[in-house]
Amino acid sequence: MSERAGESAPERSGGGGMSDFGRLVRAEWTKFRTVRGWVLGIVAAAVVTVLLGLYVASNSLSSCSLGTVEVECPTPPVGPGGEAVRDKFYFVHQPLAGDGAVTVRVTSMTGLITYPPPNHNEIVPGLVEWAKAGVIAKDGTAEGSRYVALMVTAKHGVRMQHDFIHDTAGKPGAVSADAPRWLRLTRAGDTLTGEESTDGASWTRVGTATLAGTVEIGLFVTSPSDLTVDGGVGGGTAQARLAKATATFDNVGLTGTAPGGDWLRDDIGAKPNLDGAPHHPGSVEEAGGVMTLSGNGDMAPLTGEAGPAVPLVLIGLVIGLIVVIVVAALNVSTELRRGLIGVTLLASPRRGRVLAAKAVVLGTVTFVAGAAAAALVIPLAWDVLRDNGFRHPGLPLPTIARVAVEAGLLVAGTALLTLGLGALLRRGLAAVGIAVAVVVLPYLAVIIGGLPTAASEWLLRLTPAAAFAIQQVTPEYAHVVANYTPGSGYYPLPAWGGLAVLAGYAALALGLAAARLRRSDA
Amino acid sequence: MESTIEVSDLHKRYGRTVALDGVSFTVRPGHVTGFVGPNGAGKSTTMRVVLGLAAPNAGTALVGGVPYRTLRRPLTHVGALLDAGALQPSRSARNHLLWLAHSQGFAARRVDEVLEQAGLGEVRRRKAGGFSLGMRQRLGIAAALLGDPPVLMLDEPFNGLDPEGIVWMRGLLGTLAAEGRAVLVSSHLMSELQHIAAHVVIVGRGRVLADTTVSELLAATPGGSAGSLEDAYFALTRDAVEFRGEVAR
Structure with missing residues (x-):
């Protein structure tokens, strides 16, 4: 303890010039990384996304026959633009x-x-x-x-x-x-x-x-x-x-x-x-x-039915997202319910900024996890599919990179929506339930629920699940008749449009949560 | 910055319950100010209002002359212990202080200093969820001291401390006041503050019942002994306790 109170504040750490908000983000990052369950949860979300994709790929077989004789499936030719x-x-x-x-x-x-x-x-x-x-x-x-x-x-x-x-x-x-x-x-x-x-x-x-x-x-x-x-x-x-x-x-x-x-x-x-x-x-x-x-x-x-589509190898996202939703909900609800938010607000009385710093940290962590998982599983699962008889020219590297980044945004957007819901409702379980119901369930209903195509398309326009449109890698062509339905990997909104729908819901939840946090006593 | 806490005419209602009904007092540096009253008298509410966690319906609360919410690195101005249980149980004691330090731009070395000061050096890596209430109080004290603040506000810091801890806490509070800090310590037991508080603010039913030095309080009490300090307190707070009894019924 210093000899005279108030005169010698504790020395600042390395980044002495760090802004108020920068310090807040650093504190929230320290908070996140020092709870082992949250870190393991995010890692598990990425791992399960990769493993499930590989599992599904290893259980998918393609065989081709000529008459009654089984032959190796032909590899489709590739056009000048690299597409099959x-x-x-x-x-x-x-x-x-x-x-x-x-x-x-x-x-x-x-x-x-x-x-x-x-x-x-x-x-x-x-x-x-x-x-x-x-x-x-x-x-x-x-x-x-x-x-x-x-x-x-x-x-x-x-x-x-x-x-x-x-x-x-x-x-x-x-x-x-x-x-x-x-x-x-x-x-x-x-x-x-x-x-x-x-x-x-x-x-x-x-x-x-x-x-x-x-x-x-x-x-x-x-x-x-x-x-x-x-x-x-x-x-x-x-x-x-x-x-x-x-x-x-x-x-x-x-x-x-x-x-x-x-x-x-x-x-x-x-x-x-x-x-x-x-x-x-x-x-x-x-x-x-x-x-x-x-x-x-x-x-x-070639259109949808041409080969293994991205939604197949990214199927693990469905489970990965649920894990991320649980971590995001716990991340905010434990702090609110244990009164720890009071300590946080003592350190940073500006409440909107606290929520913003949490969003930055959780968004970044989940983005990295989602993008890394997608970047790994797409080429790896593709190799497995190739071994299992699928003949497809694969995706160009920029397309894989684009899908990986957007998968990261899908995961981060879902985490932020959950964060907003958790801070708004102050109940982790309710936040988990709602987030799963609006992000994961509509997508599951579309791919396995047997909905009419029109219903699927409306679900993928109106709910946060619209962001699954990031999985579409080939456009619809007006001069090609094909099965352009969500079940075949064609979505009613473009990737950025789907992500914008998710971002809109997340922003709404975070905005309402910030208003509640500002208004109410901690 | 002047090391004071100034509370003036605070009113606070929770629904139809009046928690604060015109509370005013000033805490000055250089000595420990006891903040005494029965449970539910408004001590914690007053502290929460001063610290910007709760908004008053009327009145002002300033620390060092400014509202808490305007402070940029608040922990360098005010150290507070409100709820020792406000912890993420799976986070270690050291990491609990580390994120607080990072929020203010302090180096990790400062965390180790306050852990030693609070007597938690040996258990710094242990999960805070496994701490006894006494250890949590020490961790809360460490957090309050992190920014080496000129103003300290501690809500029931003696709760859960063992006899050794109580002696330690008294010594620490005395030292902090002697260093020229303003130290406000709440308690529902007058006896805990014996010999360390030079000034007392006694509250009941959301009102200040007495705001005086300990010596004046004793002088006004027949007998004037340390034992009758408790009597004086009971005499002042009897109405408040009866009031609470009615509410409970």
Whole structure:
């Protein structure tokens, strides 16, 4: 003890210039780290998240068969943007080294759909909405290589598409003998221009794209499967049936290629049967300058059902979050109920700041735990899935980093919501119950509860569980029909939107808690 | 900063119960001021109001001339012991003081100093949840001394102390006052403060019944002995006790 009271305050520690709030945050950090149960709880939350993801991955098997023979599942090709793609179509083409053009008139487009609803008992004529026929320039014949295509579609008029994910609309309307459509794809330098016409005389530009080097230029036909999505109870199930498109081309003109060059024919992406013949082959018939092509497949990014999705490997978050909720609730409720808050407020009489410092510490700790767990489990579980037969190109590193950071924000936001509830209600158990009910239960209801899709989507818009949208890594594409439901990893809000909903609830709870703390006697 | 506690005309109600009904007094530095009254007289409420933990319905409470809530590093101005049980049971004694030290920007060395001073050096690593009430009181004293404050407010610090602890506490309080600090010590037993308090503020039913030096109180009491200090206290607080009896019924 110093000789005279009041004159020699105890020396400050190292960070003498630390702000009031900085000291408060440091004190709250010391408080947090010196209760072993809380530290172990947060570590356990991260560990359980990783282990559960690995467990689920190790129990997921993928097998593929050809006829009755089991074969190694094929690895989907990867598009220029690194995404998994479907690249299957019938292609009639010639090489083009420099400038040139391909012009065609499409006079008919028909198709077959195998065993569609309601009775699933016959093959019927018809086209799926995104059946495609047209002209294309492609960087070779390898699956996943770059391309620029101009096409007529069954239900979406003329489109110019390139590199799987880009789609530009031309004029609407389907083709028939009475309403044929002219398509022209011209290359000048590295720029390809797509134009359409109804009479071959007056042309309208649809769009442009670039493709350098020698390309294969020619005609193509393909058709995605016929997909029906049941959005009813059960959470959205999708059924796909083989569909085939056939298109008739005449007035085929080709410039810039070798004079008198032969048409090359390729069934791009067709997999061989056991006898070596292609499975569901495409075809071309040529007679008197009229070419009739048939094909099935698609040129499009793979969607949800393509491989193990992020929600599968992050399933451990459900349990990890509950552990974090318990720790966050105890963190605040023990202090309030034991009167320790009085000691805290003696050291820092400005009450709003005390809550803010607690939020900073708890938010940071839980963010780090959540981000680390996600960053670990995604690549690790992916490896396990690969060993179990899943063939998927995996996620690019920036995407894993993005999901990990956002998973950290999901965990931190949940912890802060719980902190706010605990400080507001002053009852740990009630805070745990409410937080679990509004964050974890809606998500569980969505993935296993068998809700109608519309109900799932509203839950994921209105409740804090909206933040689970961080798990969506592939966007919905307007030009690809797929099972875009929460159960398949597609959420009604974007990741930042879902996190904003959670942050809003957390801010509301913390704001009300701060108001109560300020108003009432400690 | 002037080492005083000034309380003027404090009123505080909890619902329909009047806890403080115009409490005024001043605690000056250099001696121990006893804050005496039966349980429920308003001692703890007064202290909580002074420390900014409870808001008065009327009146002011200043420490060193300013409201507690305006202090930037409050523990360097006022050390307080209110509720020895206000602890996270699984945190060690040392860590309990460490977070308090960090909140004020003190070095960890200061924590070890006050632990020694409070006689808790041997048990610094033990969980506070396992402490006896007496050890918790010592830990509370250590927390109050952490900022080497010129003003100390201790609510029932003798509770749960063993005889050795009571002797230690008396010695400590005397030393702190002799160092020039203002020391306010509450108790519901006048005898605990015998020989150490130079001044007493006696409260009952939320009012100050006496605010005087011990010698004046004794002079006003027939007999004037130390034993009758207790009598004087009982005489002053009888009404308050009867009042409490009515409430209890």
